[in-house]
Amino acid sequence: DQQVKQNSPSLSVQEGRISILNCDYTNSMFDYFLWYKKYPAEGPTFLISISSIKDKNEDGRFTVFLNKSAKHLSLHIVPSQPGDSAVYFCAASAIDGNKLVFGAGTILRVKS
Amino acid sequence: GAGVSQSPSNKVTEKGKDVELRCDPISGHTALYWYRQRLGQGLEFLIYFQGNSAPDKSGLPSDRFSAERTGESVSTLTIQRTQQEDSAVYLCASSLSLAQHNEQFFGPGTRLTVL
Numbered sequence: 466d467q468q469v470k471q472n473s474p475s476l477s478v479q480e481g482r483i484s485i486l487n488c489d490y491t492n493s494m495f496d497y498f499l500w501y502k503k504y505p506a507e508g509p510t511f512l513i514s515i516s517s518i519k520d521k522n523e524d525g526r527f528t529v530f531l532n533k534s535a536k537h538l539s540l541h542i543v544p545s546q547p548g549d550s551a552v553y554f555c556a557a558s559a560i561d562g563n564k565l566v567f568g569a570g571t572i573l574r575v576k577s
Numbered sequence: 578g579a580g581v582s583q584s585p586s587n588k589v590t591e592k593g594k595d596v597e598l599r600c601d602p603i604s605g606h607t608a609l610y611w612y613r614q615r616l617g618q619g620l621e622f623l624i625y626f627q628g629n630s631a632p633d634k635s636g637l638p639s640d641r642f643s644a645e646r647t648g649e650s651v652s653t654l655t656i657q658r659t660q661q662e663d664s665a666v667y668l669c670a671s672s673l674s675l676a677q678h679n680e681q682f683f684g685p686g687t688r689l690t691v692l
Contacts, residue, residue: 508683
């Protein structure tokens with residue numbers, strides 16, 4: 466039972482354009498959401514997060530949007546750069562837990 | 578300072594053998610987590626440790642899996658009588674504490690291949 470789903474295994478975007486990565490979740494107890502970025506042979510690194518009391522959080526080129534009614538969040542990267550090419554994982558946690566539940570990841574390729 | 582380190586980086590073993598994976602967390606981090614990522618899947622929680630509290634072992638897939646942590650330092654994940662379905666990348670993470678919003682810092686992982 467996948468509680469966090471990233472339905473697009475890969476995404477290809479031209480440099481300078483917007484990258485939109487999507488994530489859906491099923492557990493209504495989740496109240497904190499994160500995006501991690503992973504390069505080959507390295508561990509995931511934290512990118513940006515959002516609490517369920519917000520619907521948007523922005524950090525430089527990265528913005529995360531949360532739609533609680535749809536149980537959907539998205540990560541926008543604009544403008545996309547070749548160095549953004551990596552695997553992006555969506556993760557979620559519940560207020561009474563410390564375990565992160567991850568999606569399967571989306572491979573982003575930014576073409577120059 | 579140094580990040581989370583894991584060893585070995587790669588391990589190939591034969592079905593039925595035992596393996597031990599090691600994690601050195603960031604100094605001062607009281608919480609330590611183990612995850613695994615099987616091919617094409619997301620990271621799957623296995624176990625976490627917080628200080629001297631009893632670990633949360635709810636994610637361990639079978640009794641062949643066990644983990645220990647010495648105080649607030651090194652942790653080892655042991656898989657006994659390995660099976661082919663144990664093949665995965667095993668990732669360790671640490672954070673300042675178990676507080677929900679504390680960022681988890683990940684190590685590079687150990688890629689385990691069971692033949």
